Amino acid sequence: MLPRIDLRTGAADLRARLPRAAFDIDAAVESVRPICAAVRDGGIEALRALSVRFDGVDPGAVRVPPQDLDDALYRLDPAVRAALEEAAARARRVHTAQLRGDVTVEVAAGGTVTERQIPVGRVGLYVPGGLVAYPSSVVMNVVPAQVAGVRSLAIASPPRPEHGGLPHPSVLAACALLGVEEVYAVGGAQAIAMFAYGVPGLCPGVDIVTGPGNVYVAAAKRCVRGLVGIDAEAGPTEIAILADDTAPAGYLAADLIAQAEHDPLAACLLVSPSEPLLDAVDAALAQQLLHTRHRDRVQAAFAGQSAYVLVRDLDHGLEVVDAWAAEHLEVITRDAAALAAQVRNAGAVFVGAFSPVSLGDYLAGSNHVLPTGGSARFTGGLSVTSFLREVHVVEYSAAALSAVAAHVRALGGAEDLAAHVDAVAVRLA
DSSP, X not given: OOOEEEOSSXXXXXXXXXXXOOOOHHHHHHXXXXXXXXXXXXXXXXXXXXXXXXXXXXXXXXXXXXXXXXXXXXXXXXXXXXHXXXXXXXXXXXXXXXXXXXXXXXXXXXXXXXXXXXXXSEEEEEOOOTTSOOHHHHHXXXXXXXXXXXXXXXXXXXXXXXXXXXXXXXXXXXXXXXXXXXEEEOOHHHHHHHHHHOBTTTBOOOSEEEOOOOHHHHHHHHHHBTTBEESOOOOSOEEEEEEOTTSOHHHHHHHHHHHHTTOTTOEEEEEESOHHHHHHHHHHHHXXXXXXXXXXXXXXXXXXXXXXXXXXXXXXXXXHHHHHTOSEEEEESTTHHHHHTTOOSOSXXXXXXTOOHHHHHHTSXXXXXOOOTTGGGTOOOOOGGGGEEEEEEEEEOHHHHHHHHHHHXXXXXXXXXXXXXXXXXXXXX
């Protein structure tokens, strides 16, 4: 079902050998720059024209009326509402634990440095439309921002022709459930530009833009980065599974299919030293695909950028998954917790047979906005700290300043910055 890559013999450039979807942000930037400029210069009318062009609908009132938010929540399936409430409660517990308050260090007698965590003033949160609706992404973006203490939150999501030019009702309902009243029917690169530049009479500019999206959303983030902060340039979703012969083949097959149904560009990697396990997963996939709703999407992902990877042993498998640095990594082996503790590069790690990635998408309490494309080697997922700035507050007494004056004089002289030395000396004269 998936192609096999045998890494058991010989050295290999692992990153080069392992598949991943092509995701050319550089090329997309050239398409996106004029869109961002149009929003910056054209305001509301440009947003409407771009919605007609890309979404096939004029949203009319670009900002979603409060009544539509209330109506969406009223009509929401009670089971879905209960699930969103539980997801938000669990996420809030996990993200609240990330707050640590001010930390003061006495560097010397009379000299302190206090590190404060200060929330940004305003954030723009993007919720994609794409192939499906993502009310869970509302939870994952809004909760950490609220826990961080951000005072102003705005959400944008694409207008849908089938919903009268509004975003998907489940997205609107999730916004209402979490108390977000500022919601815009704007999608794609134009939504990122709206947040970054602001639109007079409609949407004030923000300090940070977060949220997943397609390559054009990622390219727009690159275009406005520096004017505003961003979370990441997210690419197609991905899963790696490190498994041995104790892993239930049916579970692994289900998890590969679950990730692949997101997107034809989804990447799925099953890494194992057990050929019989790969054979069993292959058979399970064939059976489960017969009943898979988004079969064409899944098969495209399997054929395009997915693989079974044979390794010498689990230590070698750990080396392989660390090199790939997956957005999601499942470890389903003997002593899974001990092996998972050795993982260095992954957006999120799911340990054991009863911790599937789909749990993390909704109700684990962890955040599902995670680094993709191998960027887990140097960055992490969305968290409370994404919305906080760490500010050092320095307070020294005259005696404490005097105690280091000679060192300031030495370093200022070495760097030929005499005024630095004078700024200390004048206080001690």
